Amino acid sequence: MPISKLSTLIGGIIVLHLVCGSVPAAAANKICFVTSVTGPGNLSSWPDAGGSVGLGAADAICQSRATAAGLANPDDFVAWLSDSNDDAYCRVQGFSGRKVSNCGQPTLPQSGGPWVRTDGFPIGDTISHLLSPEGAILVPLSIDEFGSGDLDPPGSYFTNTNSDGEFYSSFTSCGDWTTSDSISVRGGDSVGTTFAWTSGVTTTCDQLNGLLCMEKGAGDPMPAITSSGARVFVTSTNGSGDLASWADAGGQVGVAAGDAICQARAAAAVLAAPSSFRAWLSTDGTDAIDRFDYDGPWIRLDGVPIADGKTDLSDGELFSALNLTETGVYLAFLPTWTGTDAVGTTSGSNCDGWTDGTNGFVARTGLANLTSNDWTERGHSSCDSSSKRLYCFSQIEVLFADGFESGNLDAWQ
Numbered sequence: 001m002p003i004s005k006l007s008t009l010i011g012g013i014i015v016l017h018l019v020c021g022s023v024p025a026a027a028a029n030k031i032c033f034v035t036s037v038t039g040p041g042n043l044s045s046w047p048d049a050g051g052s053v054g055l056g057a058a059d060a061i062c063q064s065r066a067t068a069a070g071l072a073n074p075d076d077f078v079a080w081l082s083d084s085n086d087d088a089y090c091r092v093q094g095f096s097g098r099k100v101s102n103c104g105q106p107t108l109p110q111s112g113g114p115w116v117r118t119d120g121f122p123i124g125d126t127i128s129h130l131l132s133p134e135g136a137i138l139v140p141l142s143i144d145e146f147g148s149g150d151l152d153p154p155g156s157y158f159t160n161t162n163s164d165g166e167f168y169s170s171f172t173s174c175g176d177w178t179t180s181d182s183i184s185v186r187g188g189d190s191v192g193t194t195f196a197w198t199s200g201v202t203t204t205c206d207q208l209n210g211l212l213c214m215e216k217g218a219g220d221p222m223p224a225i226t227s228s229g230a231r232v233f234v235t236s237t238n239g240s241g242d243l244a245s246w247a248d249a250g251g252q253v254g255v256a257a258g259d260a261i262c263q264a265r266a267a268a269a270v271l272a273a274p275s276s277f278r279a280w281l282s283t284d285g286t287d288a289i290d291r292f293d294y295d296g297p298w299i300r301l302d303g304v305p306i307a308d309g310k311t312d313l314s315d316g317e318l319f320s321a322l323n324l325t326e327t328g329v330y331l332a333f334l335p336t337w338t339g340t341d342a343v344g345t346t347s348g349s350n351c352d353g354w355t356d357g358t359n360g361f362v363a364r365t366g367l368a369n370l371t372s373n374d375w376t377e378r379g380h381s382s383c384d385s386s387s388k389r390l391y392c393f394s395q396i397e398v399l400f401a402d403g404f405e406s407g408n409l410d411a412w413q
Helices: 054-068 099-104 173-177 254-268
Strands: 007-010 013-016 030-034 077-079 115-117 122-124 156-158 184-189 201-204 210-215 229-234 298-300 305-307 335-337 362-367 379-382 391-398
Touching: 030 054, 054 077, 054 173, 054 210, 115 122, 156 201, 229 254, 254 391, 298 391
Parallel strands: 030 115, 156 210, 229 298
Antiparallel strands: 007 013, 030 210, 077 210, 156 184, 184 201, 229 391, 298 305, 335 362, 362 379
């Protein structure tokens, strides 16, 4: 996953790529982090709780961790946490109460954020963009208060908050965060993006989890993400494991049909060099990782980096998720056909070379909104399922982030 400062010599010109954390020093964006410390659902039992209980204990923990890390405005941090009286949506904007009641305000507040992680990378725009229906979380919330991505243990943090930012009524929120019994509670996934960041896992109140801490209120606009690399997207269209049956297959079969689908989708979206796109697919004779001559970096259509190169692509952890379609939609919990394991090689199950769409075959699938191994090897599905997408990777680097290669000359007037 290590996205670093990269440079490429092209025609005698050095092209600089994104440096993660390159947020302007003067930007007053709000900060968010996952706590480096963990504990059970009875938050008053945590050492940093300071004698408080429930949501008060959660906020005390966040403020203590922000102080320990030397973050500015530590008293402004609250936990992204809901209980039976207060929704996280309201709390991170400095209010109490329920979202359905406008957080006690005349109109629904929507100005909270934007937020950046403690490594400086933006997680997304204001609060309404992060939640349903848009779900535009740019990167997983996997960085702790000290700027480290080595969460111990990795995995989940308590939220009991749904994709609308509201109390998850199907669960009990650990008795409003006062009990550590073995009852189920909803959590966020530290390797997840759209919707998984707030409600991606089910945990229990007796398990040790972290907290997601967010600086409340409104900050400066989200800093622009400017990067270069070859583009990657997940298709807005879906179909069975017989790729020839897809509308965009163009008369091709198997992996060739997958490539045709990617190229058709890229052309429809007016992306640069649509013929350079290939599908992330393996067969019994060919590994997905070997289908690409280009060795990175790859970026999503919103400019967010995915991987430096093939080694980074196959090390089990992406910088962010491949869940942005060519039409600009962020997908949540939607599976993809891959036939490919975490290191980019064939998993041995691929709908008979992507030619069979019956329930007599199964294939390896991934999950688009996750950055762990699950992005390519989440599970298996019957080949007659028509809900699966494809990952599409270009092999030509885009040098300009302003659409120049696609004919957009607005920035060149």
